Amino acid sequence: MSHRHRIVAVLALALPAVSFVSHVPSSRTTRTTISKQPSPIDHRRNSSPHENDVQAKDNSNRDISYGLYVHIPYCRRRCKYCDFAIVPIGKDQTHNIGFQQMDLTYRQSVVDEISLIGSTTPNKIPLRSIYFGGGTPSLAPLTTLREIMRALLEPDDAPFYLENEGDAEITIEMDPGTFNLTYLEAIKAMGFNRISLGVQSFDDDILATMGRVHRSADVYRSIEMIQEVFGEEDSNYSIDLISGVPGLTLAGWTETLYNAVRLHPRPLHISLYDLQVEQGTYFGKIYGDGRKEDSSTAAPVVVASSKSGNATTHPFLPSSEDCAFMYRYASGYLRSKRYQHYEISSYAYVDDDGLAHRSKHNQIYWEVGGQWYAIGLGSTSNVxxxxxxxxxxxxxxxxWTRELKEAYGKDVNAEPPWLQSSNGNGEENVGGEDDISDIIMTRLRTSEGLDLDWIAEHYDTSHVEAILGGFELALDLDLGERVGNSTERVGLIRLKDPNGFLFSNNIISNIFVELDSVEE
Structure with missing residues (x-):
């Protein structure tokens, strides 16, 4: 596949997009770093090039190369912007026998997949992080979470173990209003030490517009409970916020960010996503033509019912111009509040010791050489x-899991499917010649940027020259910079914050065009 044809794939990586790559390694959103070489980039030299950035140390551990993602697909209902692999289950399933049977079946399928990894892997696999994403994992019965965690780590034949156990990051996604103190105490006892809270907004009207079930009161109560169970010093939680949603004004967005940094205890990590209107979603049907370029043309949308003929007015969709402002404002505001903007959508709080509380798990997706296992519905591994x-x-x-269990029961020497050339959706797996595309896309998401010396060592100088040729656009427009240019080292390139990140699609596309000429 040519780099030019891969340009479309870049669009899921940068603004404007609600991209849950930081959470869900799905077949649609994941971008991989396939090379198995460790990254040569030292995070200690990663101060942002901007004077108002906080100088910070990184909390990542470069000695461990594996992460693990587990997908729990349950949601109360499908949000109006969502096209992910989920299973809507309704509001309260405590006494729903149908849900209990479905959950038992899904749990067994996940455990079977875990067992298959163990039976096809000669040695236990060291993990830097475990991430339970969804969906809404906090809708899963505690028994299901316990059984999955036990299968992952506890038996003698379990496939995984935690490297540097006391430093391992174990995250679970939770939605406000879906858990209580007992639930939190139970997941803490299981070993979960980080929570990703799906806040999205503090405005009840905006939450309703998005189709979210929770309201702002649920957000504040959830954080109170997290503090009560984990303690103020150990309340390691992240929040998600979405910009560019219908009805959201510039003033509303500034208030959203203001409310976020005033939370107590403060979130150690904030992920910001700009809404992507996807085909097949509720919003896709209403706002099918997408965003207008400037705010002067953004207006409410009136849709007539095909059955009754009655018209319904839907809020305006913020323009591309307004979304760009929201992104720039968020970057400047959060950096002024001691949040390090270390990746296009990710901000890590820098504490008094200079430690930036980055997501260890998410960094695996953006590293050169990062590898991760994935288990469950719709998830994507990179091994x-x-x-x-x-x-x-x-x-x-x-x-699929039943067929695998039967097949490997007959032939224990068969190659596991996640190492074969076709995947569970009948599509061709990606590797080899596309490695450099993935490396460029993932590294230019980050504030560290792309190490060209690594490219020169693992590819050749013609690839470096092509990348630099494509990056000239960023240099000419002051959207990027080249660092460490000397006779000994080629150095690295990185996009500037915020405008370079904002136009990353264009810059990466330009690089791919130049790379095509090398391959031809």
Whole structure:
């Protein structure tokens, strides 16, 4: 596949997009770093090039190369912007026998997949991080979470172990209003030490517009409970916020950020996503033409019902111009509040000791050489240069795990599917010649940037020259910079914050065009 044809894939990586790559290694959103070489980039030299950035140390551990993602697909209902692999289950399923049976079946499928990894891997796999994403994992019964955690780590034949156990990051996504103190105490006892809280907004009207079930009162109560169970010093939680949603004004966005930094205890990490209107979603049907370029043309949308003929007025969709302002404002405001903007959508709080509380798990996706296992519906793994996507439909995933269990019961020497050339969706896995594309896309998401000396060492100088040629656009427009230019080292290139990140699609596309000429 040519780099020019991969340009479309870049669009899911940068603004404007609600991209849950930081949470869900799905077949649609994941961008991999397939090379198995460790990254040569030292985070200690990663102060942002901007004078108002906080100088910070990084909390990542470069000695461990594996992460693990577990997908729990349950949601109360599908949000109006969502096209992910989920299973809507309704509001209260405590006594719903149908849900209990489905959950038992899904749990067994996940455990079977874990067992298969163990039976096809000669040595236990060291993990830097575990991430339970969704969906809404906090809707899963505690028994399900316990059984999955036990299967991952506890038996003698369990496939994984925590390297530097006291320093391992174990995250679970939770939605406000879906858990209580008992639930939090239970997940703490299981070993979860980080919570990703799906806040999205503090405005009840905006939450309703997005189709979210919770309201702002649920957000504040959830954080109170996190503090009560984990203690103020150990309340390690991240929040997600979404910009560019229908009805959101510039003033509303500034208030959202103001409310976020005033939370107590403060979130140690904030992820900001700009809404992507996806085809097939509720918003896709309403705002199918996408955003207007400037705010003067953004207006409410009136849609007539095909059945009753009655018209419904939907809030305006913020323009591309307004979304760009929201992004720039967020970057400057959060950096002024001691949050390090270390990746396009990610901000880490820098504490008094100079430690930036980055997501250890998410950094694996953006590293050169990062590898991760993934388990569950619709998840995508990246192991030994092979990216493997599991089926997205629940029935297909359950059938797939049953077939695998039967097949490997007959032939224990068979190669596991996540190392084969086709994946659970019948698509071709990606590896090899596309490595450099993934490296460029993931590294230019980060404030560290792309190390050209590594490219020169693992590819050749013609690739470096092509990358520099494509990056000239960023240099000419003051959207990027080249660092460490000397006779001994080629140095690195990185996009500037915020405008370089904002136009990353264009810059990366330009680089791919130049790389095509090398491959031809």
């Amino acid at each position: 030994d240069g092979v990216r493997f996507a599991r089926p997205r439909a629940l029935s297909d995933y359950i059938s």
